Amino acid sequence: xxxxxxxxxxxxxxxxxxKVKYIxxxxxxxxxxxxxxxxxxxPKNVERLVWDPSCxxxxxxxxxxxxxxxxxxxxxxxxxxxxxxxxxxxxxxVVLLQExxxxxxxxxxxxxxxxGTGVVDEKKLAEKLKGKRPDKIEFDEKDNFIITSNNxxxxxxxxxxxxERCLECRASFPVIYDExxxxxxxxxxxxxxxxxxxxxxxxxxxxxxxxxEQLDRCIRCYACRSVCPMCYCDECVVxxxxxxxxxxxxxEEKAQKIKWVEKSPDSSENFVYHLxxxxxxAGRCIDCGECERxxxxxxxxxxxxxxxxxxxxxxxxxxxxxxxxxxxxxxxFKDEDPEDFIR
Amino acid sequence: MEKILRKKSFPQWVKKLExxxxxxxxxxxxxxxxxxxxxxxxxxxxxxxxxLSPKKIIFPQRETFxxxxxxxxxxxxxxxxxxxxxxxxxxxxxPCDAKALTLTDQVFGGDFDxxxxxxxxxxxxxVGLACPTPPSPNCFCLSVNGSPxxxxxxxxxxxxxxxxxxxxSLTEKGNKLLNLAKKLFEEPKAKDKKDLEKIQLASEKKIKxxxxxxxxxxxxxxxxxxxxxxxxxxxxxxxxxxCTYLCPTCHCFDISDEVLSSSPLEGKRVRxxxxxxxxxxxxxxxxxxxxxxxxxxxxxxxLHKFQYFVERYKxxxxxxxxxxxxxxxxxxxxxxxxxxxxxxxx
Numbered sequence: 001x002x003x004x005x006x007x008x009x010x011x012x013x014x015x016x017x018x019k020v021k022y023i024x025x026x027x028x029x030x031x032x033x034x035x036x037x038x039x040x041x042x043p044k045n046v047e048r049l050v051w052d053p054s055c056x057x058x059x060x061x062x063x064x065x066x067x068x069x070x071x072x073x074x075x076x077x078x079x080x081x082x083x084x085x086x087x088x089x090x091x092x093x094v095v096l097l098q099e100x101x102x103x104x105x106x107x108x109x110x111x112x113x114x115x116g117t118g119v120v121d122e123k124k125l126a127e128k129l130k131g132k133r134p135d136k137i138e139f140d141e142k143d144n145f146i147i148t149s150n151n152x153x154x155x156x157x158x159x160x161x162x163x164e165r166c167l168e169c170r171a172s173f174p175v176i177y178d179e180x181x182x183x184x185x186x187x188x189x190x191x192x193x194x195x196x197x198x199x200x201x202x203x204x205x206x207x208x209x210x211x212x213e214q215l216d217r218c219i220r221c222y223a224c225r226s227v228c229p230m231c232y233c234d235e236c237v238v239x240x241x242x243x244x245x246x247x248x249x250x251x252e253e254k255a256q257k258i259k260w261v262e263k264s265p266d267s268s269e270n271f272v273y274h275l276x277x278x279x280x281x282a283g284r285c286i287d288c289g290e291c292e293r294x295x296x297x298x299x300x301x302x303x304x305x306x307x308x309x310x311x312x313x314x315x316x317x318x319x320x321x322x323x324x325x326x327x328x329x330x331x332x333f334k335d336e337d338p339e340d341f342i343r
Numbered sequence: 344m345e346k347i348l349r350k351k352s353f354p355q356w357v358k359k360l361e362x363x364x365x366x367x368x369x370x371x372x373x374x375x376x377x378x379x380x381x382x383x384x385x386x387x388x389x390x391x392x393x394x395l396s397p398k399k400i401i402f403p404q405r406e407t408f409x410x411x412x413x414x415x416x417x418x419x420x421x422x423x424x425x426x427x428x429x430x431x432x433x434x435x436x437x438p439c440d441a442k443a444l445t446l447t448d449q450v451f452g453g454d455f456d457x458x459x460x461x462x463x464x465x466x467x468x469x470v471g472l473a474c475p476t477p478p479s480p481n482c483f484c485l486s487v488n489g490s491p492x493x494x495x496x497x498x499x500x501x502x503x504x505x506x507x508x509x510x511x512s513l514t515e516k517g518n519k520l521l522n523l524a525k526k527l528f529e530e531p532k533a534k535d536k537k538d539l540e541k542i543q544l545a546s547e548k549k550i551k552x553x554x555x556x557x558x559x560x561x562x563x564x565x566x567x568x569x570x571x572x573x574x575x576x577x578x579x580x581x582x583x584x585x586c587t588y589l590c591p592t593c594h595c596f597d598i599s600d601e602v603l604s605s606s607p608l609e610g611k612r613v614r615x616x617x618x619x620x621x622x623x624x625x626x627x628x629x630x631x632x633x634x635x636x637x638x639x640x641x642x643x644x645x646l647h648k649f650q651y652f653v654e655r656y657k658x659x660x661x662x663x664x665x666x667x668x669x670x671x672x673x674x675x676x677x678x679x680x681x682x683x684x685x686x687x688x689x
Contacts, residue, residue, distance in 0.1 A: 002361055027678070029674040030674070030676045030679045031480070031481050031668050031669070031674065031676050031679075032480065032553075033673070036579065036673055036674030037578075037579040037673055037674075039575075039578040039579070057673070061581065062578075062579075065578075065637075069636075072635075072636075108664060115594075123373060127373075133480065203537075217371075219395070219404060219584075219588050219616075220584075221583050221584035221585045221588045221618075222583050222584060222621070223581070223583035223584070223585050223672050225583075225584065226581040226582050226583035226672075227581050227672050239621075239623050246393075246630040247629050247630050247631070249630060254628060262599070262601050263597060263599055263603065263613075263615040263617075264405045264615055265404050265615070266405070276398075290672075293583075293672075294583070294672035296394055296585050296588075296589060297374065297394060297668045298372055299374060327497060
């Protein structure tokens with residue numbers, strides 16, 4: 001079992017010895033059960049850290065912020081940041097390393113093992129609890145979650161409330177770390193692309209109708225993009241103003257900037273946005289499922305990325321985020337790569 | 344005008360209102376949203392709260408201002424496009440969301456009337472539904488001059504008394520709706536009034552979350568513009584637009600030209616929602632951005648709602664619906680932020 005006290009001790013030591021700038025971990029939220037990102041600078045505050053099945057967030061997204069912040073500072077503190085990562089999240093660190101977006105010495109990785117379970121889907125949990133407010137969530141090592149609500153203990157089979165991505169998990173303990181907390185327990189791996197079967201079985205027209213209905217709901221809040229550790233481009237195709245603009249950019253250049261996507265949230269523009277994003281994540285998405293979790297309109301965005309993960313696997317035998325030394329899918333090729341799509 | 348409507352008579356009343364475009368909370372998957380209703384029996388008022396507030400009906404995320412084109416002889420043609428819709432009726436409006444519209448009225452009214460907004464606003468009838476229990480665990484209307492049975496901004500307020508609704512008509516628009524089905528409504532008896540009072544009192548007690556001493560916050564914020572507090576609070580912000588797009592009071596927009604064809608020229612000038620939380624919201628064409636980081640953007644959201652709006656309109660630009668808290672991807676909690684502001688540095 002991951003011992004929370006060990007995590008706190010480790011975090012405290014790192015901060016006291018000045019080995020890390022700060023620690024990105026999890027703490028209890030102020031508005032419910034689920035834990036939220038915590039940024040701990042002061043060793044005294046390590047008591048705030050939590051680790052339990054409510055720690056669903058992929059914190060690696062904050063490494064992108066850290067890089068930007070550092071770039072703005074005149075004399076940046078070059079020490080690494082400590083970051084708590086689960087198995088899935090660690091694969092995002094691997095991709096960021098592969099792409100040389102971050103360097104290995106920028107991060108001190110506190111890996112936590114999910115020990116054969118995973119994290120809880122808040123919506124599924126809420127449905128099970130029918131209005132009861134959960135106070136605590138634990139795993140009983142017998143494939144059940146034990147939820148404490150108002151001093152009452154409720155047992156729920158893990159399979160029923162696990163996050164969708166955990167049901168298709170491919171790394172239940174971190175693939176890269178400086179410290180590992182908990183046991184290296186292999187997860188009974190389900191079929192990794194099971195969830196896609198239903199959509200894939202639909203006829204082309206029905207798939208179109210499905211996605212049209214889903215994407216028509218999009219309000220373009222860009223939470224899916226903003227929460228994604230891989231969406232780190234300085235300039236995104238959907239932004240109206242280029243961040244490459246500087247005081248020296250000529251007026252003509254600015255005026256001629258191509259607008260690829262309109263701000264109007266209608267079918268065509270929403271499709272462009274989501275499909276561009278999906279394609280840009282091909283061979284990069286590690287299926288942390290954050291894009292889908294944060295969507296206020298419940299658009300099943302994960303399917304798009306999952307499909308491309310499957311394509312990468314089937315066409316190029318490429319597994320995302322396991323080896324930082326391996327070149328990324330889109331920046332490498334092999335002689336035997338299929339090319340029958342070139343006509 | 345105060346009346347009683349039996350719940351079983353509700354569909355009959357809706358049938359009498361067929362000349363209106365009727366919006367009501369509709370469930371799609373796990374989500375409730377206001378959608379146009381085709382059949383009176385589709386209306387289900389057993390909802391908690393919708394993801395998007397009725398703001399989206401009166402101030403849609405996208406609307407066309409004008410259409411432009413080049414005519415056959417090469418001259419430019421511009422056509423104003425004003426909203427031309429039948430009168431609308433929204434059922435099941437929560438008091439916080441109705442109050443929010445009264446705040447937006449001040450922004451789009453006053454010295455200059457925004458025609459597009461007012462066309463829709465004036466022809467929309469808002470039928471409210473009081474909240475006997477908080478629709479969200481993050482409701483805090485009582486902390487921002489609201490209440491679960493507030494009438495502000497509504498044409499009618501319905502309160503659920505079990506087998507019947509206590510229906511209070513508050514405006515001419517509201518009276519008209521009741522008069523279309525006079526026979527269905529009964530005069531309230533003393534017991535109805537007593538029940539209503541009881542429910543209202545109980546509903547206020549059920550709201551658990553609160554900003555303490557909200558009044559002290561605006562002057563406090565005035566001193567905190569340069570505080571490192573914002574850096575700390577914004578650490579987890581991911582700069583998405585959820586808090587502002589779902590907010591019933593946020594009303595910022597962008598205007599852009601959408602060109603459908605460049606030769607011959609054809610296009611539209613449209614207004615779309617925009618948000619202070621996007622980095623390009625304040626981006627100057629020089630490349631300078633006066634709100635360069637997420638700390639300054641979070642500060643803007645809080646200061647606009649609890650300082651600038653208060654200074655200008657003598658009210659908080661927040662009605663306590665709790666959407667920004669419940670839907671924030673990283674758990675940023677405006678109640679918590681404001682409670683910290685109140686005690687900051689003391």
